[in-house]
Amino acid sequence: MNISFEESWLHKVNPALKLITLTFLFVFVVMIHHLNDMITFTFTVSILFFFCTGHSYKRILLFLIPFLLVFFSTAVSMILFGKGETTLFKLGIVNVTEESLFRGLHLGFRALVFAMMGMTFVLTTKPVLLFYSLMQQLKLQPKYAYSFMAAIRLMPIMFEELQTILDAQKVRGVHSQKGIRSLLKDIKSLPIPLLSQSIRRAFRIAVAMEAKRFNSTNERTYYYHLGFSIFDLLFIGYFILMISLGYLFATEFPLFPVTDVRY
Amino acid sequence: MSNRLKLTDILVTIVISIGFGILYKIWGPLYYAVKPLGIHIDQLIYGMWFMAATVAFLIIRKPGVALLAEVAASSGEFLMGSEFGLEVLLYGIIQGLFAELLLMAFRYKRYDLLAVSMAGISSCIGSLILDFYKGYIGDLSTWNLILYMAFRFIGTILFTGVLAISIVKALEATGVTNLVRSSSQKDFNSLDQ
Known part of the structure; x- marks a missing residue:
C-alpha cells in the first residue's frame, strides 16, 4: 500500500515527546467533566486532525466515518439508560433524561477526541522513528524496541499468509458444511495455521537477531538520531494556549446550560 | 533455569500479539456495530481484547509475558489506526498488568482453565475500573450496569479462558510450542554449561 502525504510540522515533533504529551492529554480529558470544556477541547484537537497531518482532506474525511460511528454508539447507551431526574422521553426500559442526554453527548465527544488524538499521532509518526525515539529518549531496552520493529515488518507477511490460507481452504472446500459444530471448526481453522507459522518465523528471526547481538545491553550506536527541536515547543505550546483559550471561551459563552455531567 | x-x-x-492486534482492530467495528442495540450485547464480545495476554502466557509460560503481550497487541491495534485511539494503549497496559498480577499470584505455575480465566477476569476488572472513570458507567441505571458487567464477565471467561485454552491446545498439537518452550528453558541452558 502506497500512501502519499506531505510532511507537516507534526512529523517533526519528537515521537516519544508526542506520545507522552498525548498520554497526559488523555488523563486531562478524563478529568474534564463539563460539556462545554469538552466541546472546546474537541475543537482544539480537530484543528490538528483536519489541517496539520499533511494528509489529503479526502482521506481525513474517510477516517472520520468510523469515528462518527464510535461517537454515536458511545453516546447512545448512556443517553438511553443513564441516571437522571428531568425525564425527556420514556418508553418501556428506555428513559432519556436531560442529565443522561448531556452525559451521553459528553462521552461521545470524549470518544471522538481519543480517536482523533490517536489518529493524529498515527498519521504523523513513523513507527520505526517512534521506537528509535523510545530507545534514545526513554531508554527502552533495544531488545524490546527491535522486536517491535521486526514484528511490525512481519505484518504484511501475515496478511499475505492469511490470504493464502483462505484461498487454500476455498480450493479444498473446507467451509462447505453447515451447522454450529462446523462453524466452530471454521473459527479455529484460521488462527491455528496463522499463529503456528508466525511463531516459527518469529523464532527463526529471533535466533538470527540474537546471533547478531541485538539483545546486547552494552552501549550501542543508532542509525537514526532523534533529538528535540523548536517543533516540540510549538506542539506543547499549542495545547497550552488552546486549552486556556477554550476554557475562557467555555466559561464566557457556554453552549449548553450544564456544569457537571456526572450524576 | 532462567526466567528472564x-x-x-x-x-x-x-509477533503473536501483533497478530492479535490485527484481530483487535477487526473486532473494533464489530463491537461498535452491535453496541447501539443498547442492552450491552457488545459486552459479550469484549473479552476478546484480553485474549493476547493469556494465549501468549500459555505458549511461553514466563513471567512478564502477559503484560508484554497485552501492551504489544494494543500498540499494534493503535498503530493500525484504531477507532478508539489512544484509549487502547492505556487499556492495554492496565489489562495486561492486572492479568500479570493474577498469574503472579499463582506463581506462574498454573496453566489451566481456572488460572487463565481468573487472569482474564482480573483484566476485566482493570478495564471496568477505567470505564468507571472514563465512561461514567457508575451513572448507568443499576439494572443496566449489572447487565453490562455480567455480560463482560461471561464474555471474558469464554474468550480468555475457554477459547484461549483450546487454541493453545491445538497449537501444542502442531508441535510449534515445543520450539518456544523447550529451547528457551532446557536446551539453551544445557548449551550454556
Whole structure:
C-alpha cells in the first residue's frame, strides 16, 4: 500500500515527546467533566486532525466515518439508560433524561477526541522513528524496541499468509458444511495455521537477531538520531494556549446550560 | 533455569500479539456495530481484547509475558489506526498488568482453565475500573450496569479462558510450542554449561 502525504510540522515533533504529551492529554480529558470544556477541547484537537497531518482532506474525511460511528454508539447507551431526574422521553426500559442526554453527548465527544488524538499521532509518526525515539529518549531496552520493529515488518507477511490460507481452504472446500459444530471448526481453522507459522518465523528471526547481538545491553550506536527541536515547543505550546483559550471561551459563552455531567 | 525474557521470547510474544492486534482492530467495528442495540450485547464480545495476554502466557509460560503481550497487541491495534485511539494503549497496559498480577499470584505455575480465566477476569476488572472513570458507567441505571458487567464477565471467561485454552491446545498439537518452550528453558541452558 502506497500512501502519499506531505510532511507537516507534526512529523517533526519528537515521537516519544508526542506520545507522552498525548498520554497526559488523555488523563486531562478524563478529568474534564463539563460539556462545554469538552466541546472546546474537541475543537482544539480537530484543528490538528483536519489541517496539520499533511494528509489529503479526502482521506481525513474517510477516517472520520468510523469515528462518527464510535461517537454515536458511545453516546447512545448512556443517553438511553443513564441516571437522571428531568425525564425527556420514556418508553418501556428506555428513559432519556436531560442529565443522561448531556452525559451521553459528553462521552461521545470524549470518544471522538481519543480517536482523533490517536489518529493524529498515527498519521504523523513513523513507527520505526517512534521506537528509535523510545530507545534514545526513554531508554527502552533495544531488545524490546527491535522486536517491535521486526514484528511490525512481519505484518504484511501475515496478511499475505492469511490470504493464502483462505484461498487454500476455498480450493479444498473446507467451509462447505453447515451447522454450529462446523462453524466452530471454521473459527479455529484460521488462527491455528496463522499463529503456528508466525511463531516459527518469529523464532527463526529471533535466533538470527540474537546471533547478531541485538539483545546486547552494552552501549550501542543508532542509525537514526532523534533529538528535540523548536517543533516540540510549538506542539506543547499549542495545547497550552488552546486549552486556556477554550476554557475562557467555555466559561464566557457556554453552549449548553450544564456544569457537571456526572450524576 | 532462567526466567528472564530472552530476545526470542520477546519477539515471539510480540509477533503473536501483533497478530492479535490485527484481530483487535477487526473486532473494533464489530463491537461498535452491535453496541447501539443498547442492552450491552457488545459486552459479550469484549473479552476478546484480553485474549493476547493469556494465549501468549500459555505458549511461553514466563513471567512478564502477559503484560508484554497485552501492551504489544494494543500498540499494534493503535498503530493500525484504531477507532478508539489512544484509549487502547492505556487499556492495554492496565489489562495486561492486572492479568500479570493474577498469574503472579499463582506463581506462574498454573496453566489451566481456572488460572487463565481468573487472569482474564482480573483484566476485566482493570478495564471496568477505567470505564468507571472514563465512561461514567457508575451513572448507568443499576439494572443496566449489572447487565453490562455480567455480560463482560461471561464474555471474558469464554474468550480468555475457554477459547484461549483450546487454541493453545491445538497449537501444542502442531508441535510449534515445543520450539518456544523447550529451547528457551532446557536446551539453551544445557548449551550454556
